Each structure stands twice: as structure tokens, then as C-alpha cells.
Amino acid sequence: MHNFLSQLPQDTTQEHFEAIINTKQTRIERIVSFGQTSPDVGWYDQHENEWVMVLEGSGTIEFEDGTSKTLSKGDYLNIAAHTKHKVTHTAINEPTVWLAIFYI
Amino acid sequence: MHNFLSQLPQDTTQEHFEAIINTKQTRIERIVSFGQTSPDVGWYDQHENEWVMVLEGSGTIEFEDGTSKTLSKGDYLNIAAHTKHKVTHTAINEPTVWLAIFYI
Numbered sequence: 001m002h003n004f005l006s007q008l009p010q011d012t013t014q015e016h017f018e019a020i021i022n023t024k025q026t027r028i029e030r031i032v033s034f035g036q037t038s039p040d041v042g043w044y045d046q047h048e049n050e051w052v053m054v055l056e057g058s059g060t061i062e063f064e065d066g067t068s069k070t071l072s073k074g075d076y077l078n079i080a081a082h083t084k085h086k087v088t089h090t091a092i093n094e095p096t097v098w099l100a101i102f103y104i
Numbered sequence: 105m106h107n108f109l110s111q112l113p114q115d116t117t118q119e120h121f122e123a124i125i126n127t128k129q130t131r132i133e134r135i136v137s138f139g140q141t142s143p144d145v146g147w148y149d150q151h152e153n154e155w156v157m158v159l160e161g162s163g164t165i166e167f168e169d170g171t172s173k174t175l176s177k178g179d180y181l182n183i184a185a186h187t188k189h190k191v192t193h194t195a196i197n198e199p200t201v202w203l204a205i206f207y208i
Contacts (some may be wrong), residue, residue, distance in 0.1 A: 001173060001179050001181065002179065002180055002181070003178040003179050003180070004157055004179075004180055005177070005178035005179045006178065018182075020155070021153075021155055021205075021207070023153075023208070025129040025207060025208055026129065026130050026205070026207035026208070028205060030135070032208055047171035049125075049127075051124070051125055051132055053108055055159075055178075069105060070139065072107035072195070073109070074107040074108045074110065074159075075105050075106070075107050076106055076107070076108055077105065077106065077122075077154060078125065079188070086179075095206065099157075099203075101125075101132060101205060103127060103129060103207070104124070104127070104129055104130070
């Protein structure tokens with residue numbers, strides 16, 4: 001049995017992206033962050049919608065309009081395609097486990 | 105901010121299905137069970153694939169070949185389209201919160 005919260009990567013110097021399901025229409029990813037954020041410059045600008053939930057830790061997503069949302073355990077939000085966003089903060093002292101579902 | 109683990113339904117006499125995302129290709133559902141199982145007769149036989157994870161509680165899924173899997177917190181599995189299955193057990197003393205993603 002696979003477990004989303006176990007066998008977290010040991011290397012805390014980088015963010016880890018793992019595609020669990022990957023079809024033409026749908027991608028389910030586990031993302032594990034250890035304090036990493038998006039690059040200082042630029043935005044994620046995706047042609048797919050993204051539904052994202054934090055399962056452990058916490059993370060802050062900022063949008064181009066200047067608003068931001070901090071997600072803790074169980075919090076989720078939907079990011080429509082081409083809504084520019086970036087991750088400006090993730091927890092420092094614990095892993096942040098994200099579930100991201102990209103869909104059309 | 106929406107939270108997947110809060111505002112659980114109060115009515116424990118039935119299972120609750122809530123579609124969070126629903127497009128032609130992808131459906132994201134929260135299912136909350138309070139000891140309920142599938143009907144005694146018949147199987148789920150879906151034309152979509154289903155990726156399912158338990159976030160709280162536990163549940164057992166049985167397959168037509170007689171095998172079964174019990175999922176606890178963080179456990180997930182993928183059920184290919186038309187793989188007949190049913191839920192034969194969910195936790196009695198606590199809610200079981202399932203995340204189900206139906207996709208093609």
C-alpha cells in the first residue's frame with residue numbers, strides 16, 4: 001500500500017515533485033517542500049487548472065493581484081488556468097506535503 | 105479558506121458525498137463515512153478511473169477477485185475504470201474522510 005505521508009524524501013535541500021498519476025487530462029502530484037519557495041522572479045502560469053491541498057506543514061501562495069493565502073493541514077484552494085501565482089513561503093522546521101491535481 | 109478536514113457533516117446516519125470540483129474530465133469528491141459500507145449486493149463499476157486516499161479514519165475496499173485493501177491515514181490506491189469494487193468496512197468510532205479523484 002502506498003502512503004502519501006510516508007517515505008518522504010530525505011534530501012531537504014530541494015523541493016521534490018512526484019507524479020503519481022499522469023494522463024493526458026489529469027496529473028496528480030505529491031510535492032514536498034522543506035522551506036523552499038518559488039524563484040524570486042516570475043510566476044507559475046499554467047494552462048491547466050490546479051486544485052491544491054496541504055496535508056502537512058504549511059505554505060503561502062501569492063497571486064499576481066497581490067493577495068496571498070496561507071494553507072495549513074487540510075486547507076485547499078482551486079487555481080484556475082492562467083491565474084499567475086507563486087509560493088512565497090513554506091514551513092522551515094517540518095516538511096510541507098502538497099497534493100496538487102492538474103486538470104482540464 | 106476551505107478545509108477538507110473541517111465542517112464534517114453532523115448526520116452520522118448516512119455517508120456524505122460532496123463534489124468539490126466537477127468538470128467533464130475530472131471530479132474531485134470528499135466522501136465522509138461513519139461506519140457505512142457499500143450495499144450488500146452489487147459492485148461499483150465505473151467508466152472513469154478513481155484515485156482514492158483516506159485522510160482520517162480507515163476503510164476497506166474489496167475487489168471482485170476476492171482481494172481487499174484496508175486504507176488508513178495517507179494510504180492511497182488507484183482503481184482502474186471498470187475494476188469492480190465495494191467498500192466492506194469503514195471505521196465505527198470516528199469519521200472516515202476519503203478523497204476520491206475520478207479521471208479519464
